[in-house]
Amino acid sequence: MDQAVRELSYAQAIQEAMAIAMETDERVFLMGEDIGVYGGAFQVTGDLVERFGADRVIDTPISELGGAGVAVGAAVTGLRPIFEFQFSDFATLAMEQIVNQAAKMRYMLGGAVSVPVVMRFPAGSGTGAAAQHSQSLEAWLGHVPGLKVIQPATPYDAKGMLLAAVADPDPVMIFEHKLLYKTKGPVPEGYYTVPIGKAAIRREGRDLTIVATSIMVHKALEAAKTLEAEGIDVEVVDLRTIRPMDKETVIESVKKTSRLLCVYEGVKTLGVGAEVSAMIAESEAFDFLDAPIVRLGGAETPIPYNPDLEKATVPQVPDILAAARSLAMGGR
Amino acid sequence: MTVAQAKPKDLPVGANLPFIYREYSAERLKQALHKMYLIRQFEEGAEESYMRGLIHGTMHLSIGQEASAMGICMPLTNDDQITSTHRGHGHCIAKGAEVSRMFAEFFGKTTGYCGGLGGSMHIADVSTGNLGANGIVGGGIPIAVGAALTAKRLKSDRVVISFFGDGANNEGAFHEALNMASLWKLPVIFVCENNGYGMSTSMARSTAVPNVADRAAAYSMPGVIVDGNVLSDVAEASHEAVRRARAGEGPTLIESKTYRYRGHSKSDRNRYRTKEEIEDWMTNRDPIVRYENELMEFGIIDKAGVEAIREAVAKEIADGIEFAKASPSPEIRDLERYVYTETV
Numbered sequence: 001m002d003q004a005v006r007e008l009s010y011a012q013a014i015q016e017a018m019a020i021a022m023e024t025d026e027r028v029f030l031m032g033e034d035i036g037v038y039g040g041a042f043q044v045t046g047d048l049v050e051r052f053g054a055d056r057v058i059d060t061p062i063s064e065l066g067g068a069g070v071a072v073g074a075a076v077t078g079l080r081p082i083f084e085f086q087f088s089d090f091a092t093l094a095m096e097q098i099v100n101q102a103a104k105m106r107y108m109l110g111g112a113v114s115v116p117v118v119m120r121f122p123a124g125s126g127t128g129a130a131a132q133h134s135q136s137l138e139a140w141l142g143h144v145p146g147l148k149v150i151q152p153a154t155p156y157d158a159k160g161m162l163l164a165a166v167a168d169p170d171p172v173m174i175f176e177h178k179l180l181y182k183t184k185g186p187v188p189e190g191y192y193t194v195p196i197g198k199a200a201i202r203r204e205g206r207d208l209t210i211v212a213t214s215i216m217v218h219k220a221l222e223a224a225k226t227l228e229a230e231g232i233d234v235e236v237v238d239l240r241t242i243r244p245m246d247k248e249t250v251i252e253s254v255k256k257t258s259r260l261l262c263v264y265e266g267v268k269t270l271g272v273g274a275e276v277s278a279m280i281a282e283s284e285a286f287d288f289l290d291a292p293i294v295r296l297g298g299a300e301t302p303i304p305y306n307p308d309l310e311k312a313t314v315p316q317v318p319d320i321l322a323a324a325r326s327l328a329m330g331g332r
Numbered sequence: 333m334t335v336a337q338a339k340p341k342d343l344p345v346g347a348n349l350p351f352i353y354r355e356y357s358a359e360r361l362k363q364a365l366h367k368m369y370l371i372r373q374f375e376e377g378a379e380e381s382y383m384r385g386l387i388h389g390t391m392h393l394s395i396g397q398e399a400s401a402m403g404i405c406m407p408l409t410n411d412d413q414i415t416s417t418h419r420g421h422g423h424c425i426a427k428g429a430e431v432s433r434m435f436a437e438f439f440g441k442t443t444g445y446c447g448g449l450g451g452s453m454h455i456a457d458v459s460t461g462n463l464g465a466n467g468i469v470g471g472g473i474p475i476a477v478g479a480a481l482t483a484k485r486l487k488s489d490r491v492v493i494s495f496f497g498d499g500a501n502n503e504g505a506f507h508e509a510l511n512m513a514s515l516w517k518l519p520v521i522f523v524c525e526n527n528g529y530g531m532s533t534s535m536a537r538s539t540a541v542p543n544v545a546d547r548a549a550a551y552s553m554p555g556v557i558v559d560g561n562v563l564s565d566v567a568e569a570s571h572e573a574v575r576r577a578r579a580g581e582g583p584t585l586i587e588s589k590t591y592r593y594r595g596h597s598k599s600d601r602n603r604y605r606t607k608e609e610i611e612d613w614m615t616n617r618d619p620i621v622r623y624e625n626e627l628m629e630f631g632i633i634d635k636a637g638v639e640a641i642r643e644a645v646a647k648e649i650a651d652g653i654e655f656a657k658a659s660p661s662p663e664i665r666d667l668e669r670y671v672y673t674e675t676v
Contacts, residue, residue, distance in 0.1 A: 029485070055485070060512065061508070061511060061512060061515070063508035063511065063512065065474070065504055065505055065508055066474045066477070066504075066505060066507075066508025066509050066511070066512055067474075067508070067512070068474070069471075069473070069474020069475050069477070069478060069505060069508075069509065070474050070475075070477045070478040070481060070509070070512060071478060072474070072475055072478055073415075073463075073474060073475035073476060073477060073478020073479045073480075073481070073482070074478040074479070074481045074482050074485075075478070076463060076475065076478070076479065077413070077463075077478070077479040077482040077483075078482050078486065079481070079482050079485060079486075081478075096468060096471065096505070097471070097474065097475075097505075100467070100468050100471060101466075101468070101471055101475060105464070106670055106671075106672075106673065107449055107670045107671055108446060108449060108450040108454040108456075108464070109445075109446050109449075109450060109454065109456045109458065109464055110444070110445065110446035110447030110448070110449045110450060110670060111447065111669070111670040111673075112445070112446070112456065112458045113458060113463075114673045145671050146671055146672070148672075169672075169673035169675065170672050170673050
């Protein structure tokens with residue numbers, strides 16, 4: 001298809017996806033706190049209220065639990081809501097509706113309904129917003145059967161995966177790293193989708209596989225460039241979806257490189273990297289491993305305010321470089 | 333919208349009759365008694381099946397609350413929707429579900445409304461507008477508001493009822509949902525079936541206002557208190573709330589004061605209330621006895637008519653249990669089948 005490709009920011013790509021979804025499907029509407037004339041806390045909805053009206057870009061009261069429940073009820077009865085949480089941390093206020101209702105309703109009712117709700121979560125640290133506005137809680141929701149949980153890392157994927165999420169009959173949770181909103185990349189005009197449940201190989205390599213999520217994909221790619229000069233050929237896998245996870249792509253990559261480094265921002269213990277590691281340990285790729293798997297995850301602390309401490313809480317490029325060098329040199 | 337039908341015959345002209353006798357035909361009034369018996373005997377049948385080990389888990393029986401479920405549902409059509417509670421068997425029947433498929437669900441069978449995956453606490457019948465009971469206190473209230481948002485956006489004539497108990501009025505979901513429903517003037521009706529206790533904790537010990545309906549003022553909607561054991565009073569409040577909702581005037585909070593005869597669930601030892609209190613409600617305020625006596629007093633039904641209803645209901649219940657027993661159980665290989673929607 002001939003679709004003109006422009007440079008858009010991650011936030012613009014999401015906004016464009018929501019506009020296309022609303023243009024093409026009357027059932028689609030947006031809900032969230034201050035998403036109307038304010039344009040959203042991160043200006044992702046922008047001026048959509050002017051194009052689509054306050055009936056389709058609905059400002060909710062500060063009621064995360066109730067708002068999420070309204071979105072679930074609307075989805076079950078035939079609409080296609082996209083519900084924006086102002087910060088992913090506020091999912092904690094709505095866990096009841098997300099975990100007990102949205103995720104389980106289809107199952108509990110024996111398939112009598114579907115819950116096609118999309119929830120968007122601005123996530124992650126790096127903005128100086130401290131412990132209650134900086135978390136990466138995707139693994140919490142990734143633990144819940146019935147939900148799909150995605151973490152697009154590029155503007156292209158942000159648009160295509162959001163459109164795939166709106167078309168999906170089941171609840172899809174999108175974690176958008178706040179530091180990605182202003183990053184730019186090529187985005188085709190018009191409608192396209194990027195499948196949920198498929199990882200992407202961002203860089204091919206022979207010596208070492210880095211499985212990364214969200215913003216860590218970019219840090220991994222930056223590290224890979226440096227490592228290339230040192231003669232370490234890194235393969236970078238962008239996981240993109242944490243539930244359902246694309247096991248095949250990761251397994252094939254590890255079989256090829258025989259070394260695995262997982263890099264993710266969420267707290268290391270019981271996080272996404274734990275799952276990827278265990279999945280590899282249980283797979284046929286285990287026999288191909290030449291060194292123990294290494295995880296780089298968030299520190300076992302709340303996110304601190306001080307900027308130096310905040311940076312130290314999550315993996316940075318030098319951490320990835322050190323871990324990759326050590327892993328590439330180690331072995332048996 | 334329910335249309336007023338032919339009035340019962342032989343009633344004194346101009347008599348100051350309760351609402352339902354002015355609104356409904358004798359046939360509909362007798363059907364209501366039939367359904368109230370159906371709810372009562374369904375609950376008794378479920379309880380007996382539980383005792384006999386045919387149903388596992390737990391269940392929350394609504395014996396004593398039949399007029400509340402029935403009265404609220406009288407003005408509803410199949411297109412109208414409800415969300416229900418852990419004590420939701422009566423709502424499901426009042427909205428139009430078949431008891432055979434409800435028993436099958438409780439027995440964990442594939443012919444059950446949820447294919448045996450939901451059980452008592454998640455009983456639903458989407459085809460008659462029941463979006464489901466709920467294991468979480470207050471969980472269905474925002475969902476009902478969402479369903480009402482759909483009704484408004486699609487410009488349908490549909491109204492949505494959210495049933496919940498007195499315990500739910502102290503959940504945040506209740507307050508958030510009522511606020512949004514009123515703010516957006518949605519066609520939803522909040523029905524609090526106040527049976528006096530959230531599990532063991534009485535209203536007096538849990539709630540800072542004497543009546544749940546008092547809380548309507550905070551959300552700028554009418555708060556109506558009715559005797560939940562008087563069918564006509566409940567139905568009348570429901571009619572007015574449904575009229576308001578369909579007219580685009582927004583939500584209503586109805587507090588239906590009633591009583592559950594049985595304990596909260598199967599683990600309840602009834603230590604928080606007296607035998608005398610339970611006895612008083614059972615002997616002096618039973619909703620079925622009261623309604624039945626009223627129907628006989630107004631000459632709408634006679635003893636033989638009542639007996640015929642009870643026999644028909646007993647047969648329906650016995651047949652339902654047999655249907656459930658004879659139905660197949662789900663296959664373990666289908667365990668994951670409904671976690672996600674199968675896309676072809």
